[in-house]
Amino acid sequence: MWSRGWLAALLLVVSPRGAEAAEVPIPGNERAVEVHGFVSPGFIVTTSNNYLAKSRRGSFEFTEVGINFTVPITDKLRSGVQLFARDLGPTDNYTPRADWFYLDYRFEDWLGFRAGRVKIPFGLYNDSSDVDAARVPILLPQSLYSINSRDFLLAQTGAELYGRVRTRGLGALEYRIYGGTIFLDIASQTTVSAQVTNLDVPYVAGQRLMWETPIEGLRAGASLQALRLDADVRLPDRPPVSLGIPAVLWVGSAEYALHDLLLSAEYSRWVARLESNDAVVAPPMRAVSERAYAMASYRINEWFQPGAYYSLYYPDVKRRSGREAMQHDVAATLRFDINHNWLVKLEGHFMSGTAMLSADLNDGRSPAQLDRNWGVFLVKTTAHF
Amino acid sequence: MRVLEHAARLLLLALVALLVSRGEVSAEPAAPAFVVIVHPENPANALERSFVAEAFLKKTTRWPDGGVIKPVDLPPTSATRDRFTRDVLKRSVAAVKSYWQQIIFSGRDVPPAELSSDEAVVQYVLTHRGAIGYVSGSARLGDAKTVSVR
Numbered sequence: 001m002w003s004r005g006w007l008a009a010l011l012l013v014v015s016p017r018g019a020e021a022a023e024v025p026i027p028g029n030e031r032a033v034e035v036h037g038f039v040s041p042g043f044i045v046t047t048s049n050n051y052l053a054k055s056r057r058g059s060f061e062f063t064e065v066g067i068n069f070t071v072p073i074t075d076k077l078r079s080g081v082q083l084f085a086r087d088l089g090p091t092d093n094y095t096p097r098a099d100w101f102y103l104d105y106r107f108e109d110w111l112g113f114r115a116g117r118v119k120i121p122f123g124l125y126n127d128s129s130d131v132d133a134a135r136v137p138i139l140l141p142q143s144l145y146s147i148n149s150r151d152f153l154l155a156q157t158g159a160e161l162y163g164r165v166r167t168r169g170l171g172a173l174e175y176r177i178y179g180g181t182i183f184l185d186i187a188s189q190t191t192v193s194a195q196v197t198n199l200d201v202p203y204v205a206g207q208r209l210m211w212e213t214p215i216e217g218l219r220a221g222a223s224l225q226a227l228r229l230d231a232d233v234r235l236p237d238r239p240p241v242s243l244g245i246p247a248v249l250w251v252g253s254a255e256y257a258l259h260d261l262l263l264s265a266e267y268s269r270w271v272a273r274l275e276s277n278d279a280v281v282a283p284p285m286r287a288v289s290e291r292a293y294a295m296a297s298y299r300i301n302e303w304f305q306p307g308a309y310y311s312l313y314y315p316d317v318k319r320r321s322g323r324e325a326m327q328h329d330v331a332a333t334l335r336f337d338i339n340h341n342w343l344v345k346l347e348g349h350f351m352s353g354t355a356m357l358s359a360d361l362n363d364g365r366s367p368a369q370l371d372r373n374w375g376v377f378l379v380k381t382t383a384h385f
Numbered sequence: 386m387r388v389l390e391h392a393a394r395l396l397l398l399a400l401v402a403l404l405v406s407r408g409e410v411s412a413e414p415a416a417p418a419f420v421v422i423v424h425p426e427n428p429a430n431a432l433e434r435s436f437v438a439e440a441f442l443k444k445t446t447r448w449p450d451g452g453v454i455k456p457v458d459l460p461p462t463s464a465t466r467d468r469f470t471r472d473v474l475k476r477s478v479a480a481v482k483s484y485w486q487q488i489i490f491s492g493r494d495v496p497p498a499e500l501s502s503d504e505a506v507v508q509y510v511l512t513h514r515g516a517i518g519y520v521s522g523s524a525r526l527g528d529a530k531t532v533s534v535r
Contacts, residue, residue: 068489068490068492070489070492108447118492127493128488130490131486166445216475217476259476259477337479340482
């Protein structure tokens with residue numbers, strides 16, 4: 001599969017037509033289908049601890065492929081679908097899925113309606129977090145945009161109201177309000193120590209409000225999301241346990257993007273409760289996690305753009321000591337745009353803490369047993385059109 | 386001394402004539418780096434820079450009379466697009482491309498049509514009532530209407 005990803009990337013870039021949008025707008029031909037796509041193969045290696053994949057020995061299981069089709073049906077009505085597949089360590093293995101699909105009716109700029117499977121607006125970058133070409137870092141700050149939470153946080157099946165309102169002298173307000181459910185793949189949630197036999201998200205609902213301030217390039221906002229996850233889990237030598245996890249997530253965001261400079265910072269807390277029918281196996285609990293980052297990038301010239309960020313994550317704000325109770329991440333990226341449709345990135349991380357590591361990838365060793373300080377190095381190349 | 390002054394004036398005139406003949410100094414006012422054009426029936430004579438920027442980022446999709454705005458771009462390699470993007474959108478072309486990557490792959494919209502030449506942009510603007518485009522200052526505009534950007 002890896003070689004197929006490379007082959008597709010090569011074809012996109014080498015083909016003389018590959019470097020252009022697939023749909024060439026012709027005057028009078030405004031209802032044409034627009035096609036866009038990307039292929040992003042990557043490599044990850046860590047100095048110790050396995051992260052996302054069996055990374056200690058180096059892993060090429062770090063690839064995404066996507067293609068989308070958008071059709072303007074009328075001036076106000078649009079439809080689209082994106083097919084997506086990825087390989088991330090032991091998960092997905094290029095299983096294709098409909099990443100999003102929708103009908104979008106925009107009455108006016110201040111009021112639009114989407115229905116279908118739509119990306120969840122949470123923070124600045126959640127709805128574009130799987131698009132490598134849209135950002136500088138290979139890994140967005142994982143405290144907030146965890147690649148492992150993609151199934152839970154990326155898209156919901158339901159409806160959304162959105163719009164943008166200009167205010168005289170005060171900039172503009174952009175809002176998105178949504179509600180629906182999330183269909184999860186049971187197999188992808190099963191671990192070595194637990195088998196998930198039923199998984200359901202009865203609801204997910206939320207909003208994002210962004211204020212585009214009168215200062216050119218500066219926007220700030222807040223996102224709020226509530227959801228509930230119900231699961232039946234079978235543990236070895238135990239009767240099945242029914243779990244319920246209601247959660248509320250919020251994030252405050254600020255971004256300054258002007259000319260070639262991009263600065264952003266976000267702060268978030270996720271409040272989750274655990275309910276169960278077996279207090280011995282799964283005692284009820286409430287946890288508040290803390291997540292934050294600050295990020296900067298600057299485009300030096302047409303082909304070179306370095307960036308860096310610091311990200312922190314505490315799974316439980318009441319417990320901030322111990323390697324498994326924290327994750328500090330200092331990252332630096334070099335992005336090289338070979339041409340307008342092909343880029344290469346190099347990235348290094350210094351990690352302190354093991355809160356984002358899993359025992360499943362680390363031979364059953366718990367995060368408390370893993371190395372406290374470790375490094376991650378990544379290479380990724382993306383072809384897109 | 387008079388002879389020297391006369392000689393200096395002649396030298397200066399010769400230098401100016403040489404530069405003019407090489408096109409480095411023009412007797413005509415320099416053409417602007419770009420001009421913004423709309424359909425001849427569009428009533429606008431001047432537009433706010435922020436309105437034009439939002440139209441090209443598709444944050445604003447309607448003209449004041451309710452008609453649909455149809456922005457049209459030149460290719461990303463175009464010097465005219467580079468200047469227009471920096472002056473009006475206040476970003477680099479690459480930054481705008483990244484913006485559209487976010488929009489395209491999150492399923493929110495698609496970027497403006499991209500045409501290969503000034504002539505194609507003028508033709509598009511002339512055949513679409515809601516169109517807005519930009520071309521180099523030296524382009525032949527035909528009946529397309531220029532609007533100033535404040």
